[in-house]
Amino acid sequence: MLRYIYSDTLYLYPKLAASMFRDRADQFRERLGWEVSVDDKGEERDQYDALNPLYVIWENADGSHGGSMRFLPTTGRVMVNEIFGHLTGGGPITSPLIWECTRFCLSRGAGSKVAAALMLAGGEIMTGFGIRHFVGVFDARMQRIYRVIGSSPDLLGTEGTGRDRISVGLWEFTEEAKRKIGLRAGISPQLSRLWFDRAFGGAHMPEVAMSA
């Protein structure tokens, strides 16, 4: 299932959180060879994990991490502006209607279905929170996966070659694109909506409010 979890409540999901940070170490250090910092428990974190980001996580049936990504609003400190500012038009991209999406990660063995499920969650966030665009940082392998699931980002800029290749790109979701990605993920719009509502509260208020 899809989980939407702010960093300050990750402690409620210890297995999910630990396996996410370990899978990130596996993807970014072991497979891509990036110079990321990994602690003695084998978990990868960077400075943006300390800013209480919102994680979207695919939780496997056994409670472990299948894939994830991390969101922060571009009105605050974000990787695209602080580290990849030279790829984004020569200055910061800033708007409460544009969120940054980084650390897109799939566990070993997770396929394009999990990637599609995460993209679907991105669509829920856009619809649910009035967000217009995501600006993201991703590697060459992710770019291939995005193409497979039919949700390729619009490239703003790229640097490096081979497995060091890092790109900054943009996503937006039309309702049509969302429907297609849902089919690819094998998740109905209703179920996707249910997971979103479960994370952010369904529509309920006590009687006193309704009768006011």
Add this chain to the structure above:
Amino acid sequence: MPAAVDLDRILEDLDATDTLEGIQAVIVSMRDLFGIDHMVYHWVDSAGEQYGCGTYSDEWRDHYIAQNYIRADPVIIGCFQRFHPVDWKRLDWSGKLARQFLADALASGVGNQGYSIPIRGPNGQFALFTANHTCDDAAWADFIDSHSRDLILIAHYFNRKALEFEPERKGEQSRALSPREVDAMTLLAMGYSRAQVADTLAISEHTLRVYIESARFKLGAQNTTHAVARALSRGLIVV
């Protein structure tokens, strides 16, 4: 639907004001323009100090402070440390304190519907901007659907102004336009269509929309037309 021209005039007033009374006057006209019961900006700093402006009654504000409701208010609790906008219906109103708080609020003229936007400023600054009204769920859902993005931008414009009053403000995001944003605004000011601008800059229309979105926010404007007008009047672009 508020007329864009009126909304932009109010945003100009917000930009121009340098007093707390000025911000208060702006939030009243903004509330009137949207035709809802209340609009409130509420700042809470890391020491728990509060500051705000808005249209709730003085009695409710004083009662809120006297009761120390900041500890019980589900809106504060549900939005603190978050950055997504919240329809009040999605918050947890089930606790005894929360229910008492809600009954008190309604009795004091607070509407039954709310939409609150949390804002994270620099150095742990936190603020909330709320639109509040009395209506049924369907009408409120329509209102949110039509205005959520306007309200999110307005919320941040209020916060930006409030931060100007901080004696030792620092670490704010730059409001300077990036070279690409200057290019985009300049071509738009020259009357190019979006397709022509994208073509001229050799970028996709989607990428162009992101540069325009970012420029609009930096300029404190409500739409592209006003963003272009402001960039021109401030001398940020030359045509």
